[in-house]
Amino acid sequence: MMKEILSEKDTENVARSLLGRYLVRKVREGTLRALISETEAYLGVHDPASHVFHGPTPRTKVLYGPPGHAYIYQMHRYHLLNISAESKGNPGCVLIRSVVPLDGIKLMRVYRNRGEELPVNEIANGPGKLCQALNITMDQYGTDMTDPNSELFITEGPRKDYKIIATGRIGISKAKDWKLRFLIDMEG
């Protein structure tokens, strides 16, 4: 088991390398852009917290396709955005947990639809919040996020040398102690 897990480091590496990149969302009114600041890795078939742990289901279909595609699902009233990170045939993925708004902030506030004027750092600081702010729904399920022509994609960010903090994943009950949550160290 340990050997298999070690060979699945690719998904973890994807989670780390997504930090500091731009998440871009094109809508009719304009282009929204944000910096990815927090991610979580879900390693696939050997990860008890992964949606594919108990086998494939219709919901996880995209995870068995090529990497770099949007795996979106609904949690309570919110949508959550993942990127498929299949490596060596294993359906891993990376959850985008938090982003820092850069362009289209006014529109993000509208999509978030709160009565108050939210501070910038509270517009998209959560996996459900960022999908709301960027108007990401099941309509974007399966989107190729490596393609700049997509309505939702990832591009290189300003830097690649951020210091990264790793912690246990949060909001789950299984394998919480696995250090697969990654954040940009703001001191770095």
Add this chain to the structure above:
DNA sequence: CTTACGATTCCC
């Protein structure tokens, strides 16, 4: 069909 259950957010 029925039931159980959250990779959340917001409010008390």
Add this chain to the structure above:
DNA sequence: GGAATCGTAAGG
């Protein structure tokens, strides 16, 4: 700390 809330998955 607790409620809201709804799609998914599994079982009858």
